[in-house]
Amino acid sequence: MSDDLRARADARLEAALVAAPWRDPRPYLRPILKHLKERDPAAFERALDHFNSTLIPAVAGEADALAEWLGYGRLLGSLAGVGRAVAIDGSGKAGEPEGAPEPDALVLYLPDAAEVPAVVLRCPRDATPAQEASMELLVLGRVSASAYD
Numbered sequence: 001m002s003d004d005l006r007a008r009a010d011a012r013l014e015a016a017l018v019a020a021p022w023r024d025p026r027p028y029l030r031p032i033l034k035h036l037k038e039r040d041p042a043a044f045e046r047a048l049d050h051f052n053s054t055l056i057p058a059v060a061g062e063a064d065a066l067a068e069w070l071g072y073g074r075l076l077g078s079l080a081g082v083g084r085a086v087a088i089d090g091s092g093k094a095g096e097p098e099g100a101p102e103p104d105a106l107v108l109y110l111p112d113a114a115e116v117p118a119v120v121l122r123c124p125r126d127a128t129p130a131q132e133a134s135m136e137l138l139v140l141g142r143v144s145a146s147a148y149d
Contacts, residue, residue, distance in 0.1 A: 009060040016065040021103045021125050025069045028120035031139075032076045035117055043079040050075060070107075073121040077109030080116045085109050092130030106131040108138060 017024055036044040055072050059065045077083055087097035087105040097107055106127060109119040118139045124131065136142045 005060045006056055009056045009065075012059050013065045013069065020066055022066065023123045023125050023127075025066075025073060025120075025122065028123060028139075029073055029076055031117050032073075032080055032119045036076070036079060039115075040079070047076055047079055070122055073119055074109065077111065077119045077121070080119075081111045081113045083109055083111035083113075083116070085121060088131055088134050090128040090130065092128075092134060094134075106134060108134070110138065 036047055055068055058068050085097050086094045086108050088094045090104055104124050107122040109121055120139055
């Protein structure tokens with residue numbers, strides 16, 4: 001992959017994020033990539049291959065950058081193991097995401113295996129306290145939300 005292609009993909013993602021109600025997905029995907037690298041090198045290689053041969057060229061081209069990154073997050077979750085996607089609304093109520101998630105929904109991939117980290121697939125830019133608490137409890141593994149510290 002050329003540096004030019006990567007720079008174009010990064011620029012397209014950054015431009016999409018300016019107008020989107022969501023946070024940058026990249027920092028949320030790093031923990032699952034680290035998990036794959038440490039626990040399943042073959043899955044990590046598949047993730048890198050998809051990143052280099054599919055994600056970056058698609059985002060650098062005409063594809064919807066945020067939809068492509070959402071799909072990549074789902075792929076990473078599935079590479080780590082069986083699980084399901086959950087959409088958490090502003091009140092903290094969880095449900096199955098149907099089709100494209102609502103713009104204000106926090107979308108998580110929750111693995112069935114306890115040793116596999118949960119993955120933030122999409123996070124609203126202005127997440128509610130209930131959504132922030134959901135991330136702290138389900139993704140970061142805190143015993144209580146920071147609002148109670």
